[in-house]
Amino acid sequence: MSQRNSYAVGTGLFIVLGFAALAYLATQTTSIANTHQGASYTVQAHFANIGQLKERAPVKIAGVRVGQVRSIVLDPEKEAAEVTLAIDERYSHIPDDSVAAIFTSGLLGDQYVGIQYGNSNKDVAEGGTLARTKPAQQLEEMLGKFFGAGGVADNLGGSYTLKARFSNVGALSAGAPVKMAGVPIGSVAAVHADPVRLDAEVILVIDKKYDQIPDDSAAAVFTSGLIGTQYVAIQPGGSPEMLKNGDEMVLTQSAMQLEDLIGKFLVNGSPSEQKDAPAGKQ
Amino acid sequence: MSAQPQRNVIANALAQIGEAGLFGLTLLAAVPRSMKHARETVRQLWFVGAMSLTIIMVCGLFVGMVLGLQLYYVLSIFGGTAASGTVVAIAIYRELGPVVTALLFAGRAGTSITAEIGLMRATDQLAAMEMMAVDPIAYVAVPRYLAGLIAMPLLCAVFCALGIFGGHLVGVTWLGIDNGTFWSNMTATVDVWKDVVNGIVIKSAVFGAVVSLIAVYQGYTTPPTSEGVAYATTRTVVASSIAILALDFVLTAFLM
Known part of the structure; x- marks a missing residue:
């Protein structure tokens, strides 16, 4: 009888330990744990x-x-x-x-x-x-300043659903987030090329909560980090007039292409190119 | 294998899978009858579960530690060591936890189940039980099967906890990744349902069911010779390993 009890107790301990481990993992190592405070x-x-x-x-x-x-x-x-x-x-x-x-x-x-x-x-x-x-x-802003490409807007286009026109959207696709001050406030509903004006028209769907966006705000296509996904960033302007449903955002900044930037860098920084080129040919 | 005719290898394999499946149905049908042997199930749970804890804990710790070390080495090339907590957790929850636990379980508990039932068969104990009107399926096979089914997810949870502890030990305590970054990245990325429940609960329960079924089936259908028991034990490990890794792919494809 005593031996029977000992394995029963051990089995109970094993089950409790297993469930305790599961509960710990589920609550402490997942997104549930973010409420923890010290x-x-x-x-x-x-x-x-x-x-x-x-x-x-x-x-x-x-x-x-x-x-x-x-x-x-x-x-x-x-x-x-x-x-x-x-x-x-x-x-x-x-x-x-x-x-x-x-x-x-x-x-x-x-x-x-x-x-x-x-x-x-x-x-x-x-x-x-x-x-x-x-x-x-933002890496794009720093690179933009560095290359004199204009900090905020280098491209005039014209749009709650808002519209915005970019000469280049990079790898932006429908469903990408729209962020203001780094916080997501909406998403990209559609990206299509305009056959007449030969640029990209991006439809932004923005949360009704954020209807206080000045009409001189700028939209820019940014990348999360160096190799991350692309998103549309809205940089608020100072106008007292607010953007309304269907408006088009006038100030936009297209996606920076890493290849373009590196290309410019290589052309401008000719000493490094001259040093590299012969070495490459040899 | 060499003791058996080599022809029709595929047909034999298919026949084995089919017989094992039918045997599984027999076991499920016998579950209500085995309820009066609940104490035997507890004893088997002690044997396949609690007695496996040591090997599971030690292996989990080392798997986590080696993951922490390897990830630190690779991620430091990109300056991304902060992500190692996330990668350790996701790798362990999604793949390493269930798969390694199941492989260890097949080696530690599956073989002993096969050998035990096989020897009972070889020494006519199963036949003796039938003579005494004790159903050997309900008294011998089902408790071992149920014990494996219950023990696997619990062992997997312990394995994962020790694995993350090991990754934390190497990454944070030894290599100096920031403790808060380690946990914050992990908690920001790991999802309860997609990672923890899918990995620990669903995957390991399926692995537990399959490994226990293979172990019990191989033991129950052993040729009643000492050589037969040896082959059955080997086949348990081989078949379990293949089944675990193949099922892992299928489950991952479905649970993604």
């Missing part, structure tokens, strides 16, 4: 563009991890992403003029929020807001 205090920051920042991304001061991103929501009134940072209570003395910026670890790495200390004597309060922020740098 002892921390929260600070908010508004970013014009969060890039690829995700919830639970690290928050760093001087490169040292001090907390994590708790939530990211779009604030339609400010046309900015509202990012809530949960910071370890030990590091609660952050001057209220500190700058929050979104950085990338390496070229393809993940993005994180870096806080650079300010000089103010006042600390930012629990639940307060860091007023000074720097948005995530």
Whole structure:
């Protein structure tokens, strides 16, 4: 009888262990776990563009991890992403003029929020807001500035369903996200070529929540990271008039083709080409 | 195999699959009758499940550790070591967890089931049970089959947990990937239904059913000689391995 009991107990333990492992994996290693919080205090920051920042991304001061991103929501009134940072209570003395910026670890790495200390004597309060922020740098914008291609709009076209015309949509396809300040607000309904004007007409379907987009906002085709998928980014303008259903967005920026950029770079940077070319022919 | 005629290999294989399928139906039909032998099922669960925990845990740990190491090496070329948590979790949930657990299970528990039932057959214990009006299907075969069916998903869950712990140990503790990035990337990408439930629950339950069926069938139909038991044990491992890997492809195609 005692031997019978011992294996029964062992079998019970085995079953409990198995289910415990399953429950742990299902709740702690999947998207369900994102609600987890530790002892921390929260600070908010508004970013014009969060890039690829995700919830639970690290928050760093001087490169040292001090907390994590708790939530990211779009604030339609400010046309900015509202990012809530949960910071370890030990590091609660952050001057209220500190700058929050979104950085990338390496070229393809993940993005994180870096806080650079300010000089103010006042600390930012629990639940307060860091007023000074720097948005995530888009690779296309940086490359665009670098090549003098015009930061915002290099192409005039003309369109809640909104229309936008691009001279080149790159690999953009129907279903791709439309983002403002890095937060998805809609999707691309259709991409087709205009046989008369010989450009691409893109139909954007945008969430009714976000009907406060100024009519001088710019639409641009961006790529997530260096090798990611393409999406349409809307950069808000300053006009008091808002875009309405069926309007066409006038300011657009076409997709940057990596080949074009590299081609320009090779033509302009002739020394490197001359060095490389003979070596290639030999 | 060499003891049997080599001709009609394909026909023999098909006949074996068909007989195993029919035997599986016999087992399912006998499940209600075996309910009065529930204690025997628990004893078998202890034997094939709880006693397999050690090998499953050790192997899971090392699979996770080697994944962490390899991924760190490859991903550091692209500066993407932050993704290693995601890749470890998805690789383990979707493929390595169910498949490696099933292969280990076939080697650890399947062989012993075949050998045990085969020896019962060879020493006429099954015939003796029939003489005593004890149904050997309900008393011997079904409890072992049910135990394998229940044990596989649980073993797979333990394997996956240890695998992720191993990946975390190597990636975060030794190689210095950020702990939060490791978990945040994992939790941002891994989905409960598509990854955890499909992998741990569905795949491993199917593997458990197939491996246990093969093990019980091979044991039950063993030629009653010591050589027959040896061949049956070998065939359990070979047939189980092929079935696991082939079914894995089919299941992945369906569950994607």
